[in-house]
Amino acid sequence: MKALTWQGIEDVQVREVADPVIQEPTDAIVRVTSTAICGSDLHLYKVLAPYLTPGDVLGHEFMGIVEEVGSGVQNLAVGDRVVVPFTISCGHCWMCRRGLFAQCETTQNVDQGMGASLFGYTSLYGRVPGGQAEMVRVPHADFGPVKVPHDGHPDERYLYLSDILPTAWQGVVYADVPEGGTLAVVGLGPVGQLAVRSALHRGVKQVIGIDLVPERLARAEQAGAVVINSAQTKDVVAAVKDLTDGRGADSVLDAVGMEAHGNPVSEKIVTATSHLPGPAARLAFEKVGIDRLAALHLSLELARRGGTVSISGVYGGAADPMPLLQMFDKGLTLRMGQCHVQRWTDELFEIANQTEDVLGLESLATHHLPLDQAAEAYKTFQTKSDGCLKVVLKP
Structure with missing residues (x-):
């Protein structure tokens, strides 16, 4: 079958790989009908290179049709249309019973000191072949896949249930916006856009969207957010205070993560680390690695005293400098994960x-391409060129 494989830093290629097969009774084989490129895939494209091996199959947002099920799978049948969560969870361990599915103890990567295994996401998270492929083996299919109807709706009505929609929703829930309060969303990529829409759907009175890409700002404004162009605003913190009686936002959601714009020094360090030999790069990343923290530090500044900062963007550095005096003095609550x-x-x-x-959901993606064009799509998505907000690939 064809699959998108990682071959090196900023080098992904569609290659022929072996078809997946049932390995455990609780496995299923899914024929992929739609798969998306996620913002966190860009971390694999460059920053997390030390944890990848040439040939690794990428992708963790996908859905499709069940082609085969193991003997232990009673909840699915061949022909079912399913969307597959990116976290691989058993559904019955101590963590899963408490709703902490991303910390599933059955698939937890204990040797790496990390949480539940993820599709297509490095040796840190199990090195499970991902969904940017024609077919995927789905472990724990007796719990994970979500059946969706053959109802005539296009895949994109359900595709984002795999990751970015619940990620945005959880970020808004974690932000704990008080009744009548304000949520500031930093970063208006796909998760940020869905966070804006989710917050307004949940009844948040005022949502402020912050980004520097005009097309993304326009989308958030169309959805109902008050928007601030950070590239054209001299003092973003002051602008948010002007909208919130001088206090700052009750809640802030960081939807950017480790690849934020704004600190060229950090960017050079991150780039240098990713180019080190594998073992040295992993050691540097885990012990002294830093992230580009512009979005997170801005989020901490935007929050009012006693406010909440919810972090949906992915961070990975072990030595990130944080303004603890400011955080403590303001009495901020942080939620993340x-x-x-x-x-x-x-x-x-x-x-x-x-x-x-x-x-x-059906209008979120800006680019629809065949899987064969995935390598070019990664470049377009990374550079935000051609108005690219979200890419959906069709195997």
Whole structure:
């Protein structure tokens, strides 16, 4: 079959790889009908290179049709249409019973000191072949995949249930916006856009969207957010205070993560680390690595005293400098972590499955391409060129 494989820093290629097969009774084989490029895939494209091996199959946002099921899978049948959460969870361990699916103890990567395994996401998270491929082996298919109807809706009505929709939703829940309060969303990529829409859907009174890409700002404004162009605003913090009675936002959601713009020194360090030989790069990343923190530091500044900062963007540095005096003095609450996808599946499926596309899921993607063009799509997505916000690939 064809699959998108990582071959080196900023080098991904569609190659012929072996077809997946059932390995455990709880496995299923899914023929992929749609797969997306996620912002966190860009971390693999460059920053997390030390944890990848040439030939690794990427991708963790996908859906498709069940082609085969193991003997232990009773909840699925051949022909079912399913969307697959990016977190691989058993559904019955101590963590899963508490809704902490991203910390599943059955698939936890204990040797790496990391949480549950993820599709297509490095040796840190199990090195499980991903979904930017024609077919995928889905472990723990007796729990993970979500059946969606053959109802005539295009895949994109349900595709984002795999990752970015629940990630945005969890970020808004974690932000804990008080009644009548304000949420500032830093970064208006796909997760940020869905966070804006989710917050407004949940009744947040005022949502402020912050970015520097005009097309993304326009989309958030169209959805109902007040927008601030950080590239054209001299003092973003002051601008947010002007909108919030001088206090700052009650809650802030960082939807950017480790690849934020704004600190060329950090960028050079991150780039240099990713180019070190594998073992040295991994040691540097885990012990002295830093992230580009412009978005996170801005989020901390934007929050009012006693406010909450919710972090949905992925960070990985071990030596990130943080303004602890400011954080302590302001009495901020921080919430963060990998999304517990299945925790939000039922309520989000009900929203996605309505007759009306209330969250604009079908119109989120700007680029629809065949899998064969995935390498070019990664470059376009990374550079945000051609108005690229979200890419959906068709195997």
